[in-house]
Amino acid sequence: MRSSAADYPDIAASADLGGSVLTGINGNPLGVIARQLGFPLHKVRDKCPLYLPDGRPVDPDMDGRVEAAFNQLLDKVCQLRQVIADNVPHGVDVSLGMALEAFRAAHGVAAEPEERMLLDWHLANLEYANAAPLADLSMAFWDQDDPYEMGGDHCFIPGGNSQFVRALADGVPIFYGQNVRRIQYGCDGVLVYTDKQTFRGDMALCTVPLGVLKKGDIDFVPELPVQKQEAIQRLGFGLLNKVVMLFPFDFWDGRIDTFGHLTEDSSQRGEFFLFYSYSSVSGGPLLVALVAGESAISFEKKSPMENVERVLDTLKKIFSPMGIEVPNPLQAICTRWGTDRFSYGSYSHVAIGSSGDDYDILAESVGDRIFFAGEATNRRYPATMHGALLSGYREAGHIVRAARKRAKKVDLSEKIVVSYEAKDIVQDDNIDLDDLFRTPDVAFGGFSVLHDPSISEPDSASLLRVGIGARKLGSGSLFLYGLIMRKNVTELAAMEGDEQRLSTLYRDFGTKLVGLDGLGDAGESLISRIKASSKK
Known part of the structure; x- marks a missing residue:
């Protein structure tokens, strides 16, 4: 690629490599904070044109039919699990992907090639929401949090979500470059060992991603309760990757916030299936391609250069038939959350054999000394930024109550x-x-x-x-x-x-x-x- 940022020194943009969308603004604490801090909110516009592999737009009537069929398949899965719950004493769990495919085949849904590609797009979107291939999701409990979804519009924060972090962290002492290796706890307090020093406290709040707990990179002494260890292993922690590209100009029509791309290969349905346009909120012509499902896993096995070239090929197939030239990006970043040693994944989901109970178990404190927060500890709002924030509020209350309880137990004679x-x-x-x-x-x-x-x-x-x-x-x-x-x-x-x-x-x-x-x-x-x- 010949274009570079040096050729366009005045073009710059901010990009969220992780969470980027406020999913539902009604009652969302991040929305409240945004208003308190005077941050504007940008509604993600509903219009999302879809394109076939050869660049032709998807027929709206076919889109409506296939989307309705997709929702009917989900309804049939719900009916099946209710029958199982009513008739099988101890229940049984299979993958959501297996159940959906069985009903699709049985009812002849999306039999035509274009219909199947469109159905695959909807399945990829479902994999995006859960950061996991459908084959990994629990048919019984994958949507256990649906009743608690925040209503209202989805929104971007102009300038990126790091604004929240900077505002909330203002004046708070933060020790950077401290990799936690061991957390030791007992009746006399907590010791947190990093590769540089040791921190001592009455209590500690652990907010590392579920992927880090699964990997076992932090040694807890004594070991965490068996029930908590089992919940950590049962819950799923999946993957979503991004290709973030800054271009010399907006060639895709900044009046839309999203557009989608269909693929002929069902096994690669999640590769660059959805594009987010951040031109209106990032300060520059920024485009983000999402990679979900199995594609997110194979994505990390390719070089960043190869992945960027594949995205550009996809964009050229969409825009070249319109007579629009796709320029080379000035800068590009490919995430690799699956191999990032501070996360080992993106966000949680209910895997086969797991349930919402495991979120609650993971949220439990240990001896009122070690407390846990993060999206994977929030049963009602997992896999969301507001879920992570709410879990922090929850644990702040728990820590205060624990401190007061401990203080009351001190004998006055001592x-x-x-x-x-x-x-x-x-x-x-x-x-x-x-x-x-x-x-x-x-x-x-x-x-x-x-x-x-x-x-x-x-x-x-x-x-x-x-x-x-x-x-x-x-x-x-x-x-x-x-x-x-x-x-x-x-x-x-x-x-x-x-x-x-x-x-x-x-x-x-x-x-x-x-x-x-x-x-x-x-x-x-x-x-x-x-x-x-x-x-x-």
């Missing part, structure tokens, strides 16, 4: 060392710690410190507060606390940037940040002394 301290605590309850932090002993970046007023030795304890989600001290919506030696405060203050300070805090000083309830006896005693001193 909290209070002597009766004098107990009296001080009662007397000091009306003193607001936030007020004391308005005039801290030391403040730098998002950190503020109150020293122990009873002793000024370098090894004496100080109370550290860190604002999470804030660019300036005191403006954060969440504060975490820790105990740190006075001499270490000086070292932190001399460093540049809160990210370096946090890394040093965990790695070198062994300080873990917790809520006020998690500071333990030493923390409560220190706070009592600080409050008592403030009254003098």
